Amino acid sequence: MNPEYTAGSLSGAFAALVRRDLLLAFRRRTELLFPVIFLLVVISLFPLGIGPSPQLLARIAPGVIWIAALLATVISLDALFRSDFEDGTLEQFVISGHPLTLIALAKIATHWLVAGLPIVLLSPLLALWMNLPLESLSVMVVTLALGTPILSLIGSIGVGLTISLKRGGQLLSLLVFPLYVPILIIATAAVMAASDGLPYVQFLGLLIAGLITSVTLAPFAAAAALKISLS
């Protein structure tokens, strides 16, 4: 690791870990693109499957984009701790003396930057594809910006629990999708309310509440899950 970061301070460890993971991610650029390409392919299947009627597409757009975002997140989640687990780095993190919660939070933050943020940035294009009205387009982007970090946070618990399994990916989707139900409901409700010209700020408030709750609780659960998996 880069020697200019001292192992002592918490923020130093956090920054070092985020920097390392970002660097690793950008060294494998094609892998970085997989979730984004996946999202584009899945979204483009919907008009092919149900017909190109603009009204129909606009009606189902929030749900379709959000479900595609859930799928793309779950696909990318497996990489969250996988390589660190396999080469023993995770065990070094545990004995490094830094709280595992902080390390989990750093990994989650990087995961969102690598897998969640591209979805947010891509979403205006997806919304245009799906004929979403322009006035609700910005709401769509905001719900994704608030919601995708929650997906990474909750997902990290599932990854922590399934990391020691050879084929944890399929099980992971069973574990996390039920937990994603409230976010899907609230986020799509916000976009639909905006499309219908109804107030939607309360939904964004609920998403922010969810984000704060999961930022404060999920890293602890993820750390506990990792400790069980490493035991």
Next chain:
Amino acid sequence: MNTNIAVKDKPRKNALVMFIHKMGSPPWFYDFTGKLIPWFWLIFGVLTAWGLYLGLVKAPADYLQGESFRIMYIHVPSAWMSMLIYSSMAVMGFIALVWRVRMMEILAMSSAPVGAAFTLVALVTGSLWGRPTWGTYWVWDARLTSELVLLFLYLGVMGLHNAIDEPRKAARAACLLALVGAVNLPIIHYSVKWWNTLHQGSSISITGGSNIDPSMLWPLLIMAIAVKFYYVANLLTRARVRLLEQDLRKGWVRNLVRERIK
């Protein structure tokens, strides 16, 4: 064994504390629950026979739904149990994780299949009941939808528990998942409820308020108590089997087998 020595050395403080300590010891647990289980099965059998007789034979037909309302005597207790068992599993999982009590790990994990079965029964009877009353087998009604998500949560806990080979690690991981699910369950429940009112103008009510005739209510209450005895009996039976499996090579199981062979 060690536990017996510890029990003898300490002065008797509190009968309940002593009892809980004793239950943490596998031989004690196995012996005590073995004596308890037949009684629970017996009480369950008697209560179920009585409740079903009152519910299916004695209770009058509903003026609106006719005979089909009688499915309530299976559906409603199952739905109540599905939620009760999840919360009891989460509480036991919490105790197992915090105090590392092995017996609680076993009990929490033995709860999951029973709870999943009740959830499935509630879903199946709910959609069968939906056919005569709503005219369709499935409605995305708030309660049915939350039951469905609850079933997925149970399946996740069971799937994780089965996927990990080492028994204690599997139990601890699944207990943690059960706890995470328990934190999320109220949020899921209320968001689904609210989603339902958002998308459907009028929600369909099954029981229609609390003005239910005592002759229809009593069998329901009896059945609700009967299924609790079923849960405990089934849970303890499963826990005993799991305990034997895990302790296959321990001394107390060998002694047990030797006694049986004699």
